Amino acid sequence: MASSSTAPAPSQPPAFTDMLGHPRPLWMLFMTEFWERFAFYGMRWALTLYIVAQFFGGDPSGESYASRTYGAFLALVYATAIFGGYVADRIIGYQRSILLGAVISAVGYFMIMLPNQQIFLAGLAVIIVGNGLFKPNISTQVGQLYATGDARRDRGFTIFYMGINAGALVSPLLTGWLASVITDTPMQQNYKIVFLTTGIGMLVSMVWFWFGRSQLKGLGQPPAGRNGGKDLLMVLGGSLLAVPVVYLLMAKAGADVLAWILGLLFIALAVMLLVEALREGAVQRDKVIAMLTLFAFNILFWCFFEQAGSSFNFLAEKIVDREMFGGWIFPVGWFQSVNPTAIVVLAPIVAIAWGVLAKRNVEPSIPRKFGLGLIFNAVAFLLLMYALTHLVTAEQIPFWPLVVVYVLQTVGELCLSPIGLSMVTKLAPVRYVGLAMGGWFLSTAIGNNLSGIFAGHVSGESGMTVASALEGFTFSFWLLAGAGVFLFLIAPLINKFMHGVK
Template sequence: MSGAVDTSTPVQPPEFPQRLGHPRPLWMLFMTEFWERFAFYGMRWALTLYIVAQFFGGDAAGQASASRTYGAFLALVYATAIFGGYVADRVIGYQRSILVGAVVSAIGYFMVVVPDHTLFLLGLATIIVGNGLFKPNISAQVGQLYAQGDARRDSGFTIFYMGINAGAFVAPIITGLLAERFGGPDMPAYKAVFLAAGIGMLISTVWFWFGRHQLGGIGRPPAGAEGPTRVLAVLAGVVLAVPLVYFLMSIDAGILLWILAALFVGLCVVVLAEGVREGPVNRDRALAMLVIFAFNVLFWMFFEQAGSSFNFLAQNIVNRDFGGFEFQVGWFQSVNPIAILVLAPVFAWLWVRLGRANPSIPRKFGLGLILNGLAFLLLMYALSSLVDPATHKIPFWTLFMVYVIQTAGELCLSPIGLSMVTKLAPVRVVGLAMGGWFLSTAIGNNLSGIFAGHVSGEGGMTVASAQAGYTFGFYALVGAGVLLFLIAPLIQRWMHGVK
């Protein structure tokens, strides 16, 4: 998840010492982000499985509730990122925002270790609030290391992006091994997972604490706000925000959906009104952007089955046995980041190689939706034709390839989202429009939990329920992708030459 885009007047960075051709602080930020992503993805795969095991006594009837909690968690992670950039820009600066967010997140990770449902949800709420302060601002710090026009900027973000995916790759493998190693009545497996995630977040905090001096004045508090008063005010805001997020986590997922949708509609009205005020060209561009936001909701609704229904599919319906060696459920979560590292250079080369035939923004989004749909088509085929009559399970390779195909779809859509907003949004509301992008993703994530709950049904996932749910996913995604291809010429006209 990328963070806020700095639309303020650029500040000339100091002459940093160089390491491997880049400013030395880049590598400190790389490792800070690596350990934060280790914590997040190390815990993320286990959430739904833990909820069912701990709070429903292993009863499969708890799968639907677990999926809805997971969807709400991801939705609010994205939604709170909207406010993190504001706090950094206007209140306490980027460095202090990252530190406060890291400490708050670490507290949340250790809270979820305690096997109490209320404290568990409070822990998730604490992680959400901490993530909102941490995640968007550390990405912004990377951009601030380079002067305007520095040709190394894109390469620096590529290196930083590798840190994100390296942490996401190793985390499920390590925490999955810990879950297997320490599983038992005295030390529940998922407790070891959450402890490891909390330790990872502590390492991230300490790494940034000792490394931040490398940044010099980059990301320091605004002039006149160097004292502790504003930090204390932000901490007070955190204390107030955690119960609010807890409340949003606790209510019905459908109600949360209406709240997020109302915020999104209000935001869209403001952005479109500003576009109308700026004239027909900006009005059309704003409209094109908002239409793509709607399709973005659908993409993430089905993509984020990874931590919910795909978990239950892997646990109960996928054959993970390799002659006595069992592939851990959590390890499937490592397929996406390693596939990104492998496929991202391929897609970057492909877009350049196509030259003038390079697909437009709406067609790339449409291709992303269709590829996501093809992943569900593979599941439809597996669940209808490849179920082993003896074990009632589908082959391992099918779910593995689902993650790979979905990653290809993600690479068509996700990398261009933030860039698209900066190109199409009315100048005076770029930050607000960026919030719309995150809100559309948040709504998709919340819908992913609701959809996963329907896939599991009241009694837990079966081959029949999975096949029915994923069949719907296929038709919805491919239908939306084809529709977007058909209306792409209209959207391109509205974009008025923006590529």
């Protein structure tokens, strides 16, 4: 691969041919991410249910452990992005990071098919390391397709976000069907088919990027002066050494210790970004301060949004009436397709809405979009509070409130998550965009870890009940609503620190 000495800076991308109004490589990255997310979300819906079924014999006392393991897994998936971003920025470039991450992740997906608990946890650790190399760098490549000030950037990230969610939509439907149809065995055995399918999806992602990377015209090559082959072997060796460290953090240290470690990592990253920003002057310093402030609100959003794979899963399994026409039972895993379905439907509408509002000079600022994300998330929990208070019959609530909850959270997600990805590429110091993107995912990691801890409290020692769910979700509503209103109030100050970035 060519040295990045011939590759243009992110602010000066090559003259790409447009396709549907955006640089053509966007669609290649879209499909690469589609298959990677197919793998991840195909596995994610089954994770807590599999742990309880396989390692606790279906006993509800395993719900708390499963939720905390799930939260720690998601946290480390996103936390390792900080290292993956740095590796791409400074050592092997974005393209090689994506390819290496895809290979490592695929190995992990095949490992978790084995029913041994320690091998299962080790497989999760391998997925974590691979995802850390893959996830921040493909997002950064999307940002590099657009010149500084290109008004299409936010809309490009929204389209890319549709690729993420198209994979997340198809995967639970397919893998849920495979688990229940292909074999007539207990579910803990059928989940092996789920994990096999997701491993294949990860391999497809790798092959798609391998053949499509020529469209990038040199974007994402290794930094100038690096020894490509030697550096790649060094990063591979470091990744192998990282697996047992990640395993110990997830399986032995646990979610509480991990919360402190992630907090310290976040502080260290903030200091690094601020030091670099100070070298570039007061304007860049202010931009980094604004970015880090929004990172903090991102933590809160994901803490409660990511109940989907933990407390919402157990809510669906135990408290939601899933009986449909003719006695057919709606699969728990299929609830995980509501969010991506809503994103695929609503993302174009939201993108068009931002464009229309921009033409009229009334588009909400980035902080206020974040505030809307928090408020929609809060309203979702308000609906659950209503259902658990007024709609309970025989210790169950109707099917529809949980579906609507996922849709409301989706609207909030569209106001926050793709805008956050775009925001990082606009506000981060140019030399550390990958590291800053890793910081974005680190803030998501902290929220995910807290989500597992919170879900564990909702389930308690004996499993989720109507009363425990109502208490936990009431707390969620008030905290999210308060944070959303507060962010709206301080938005003008944050905008001032962003120095005209829209």
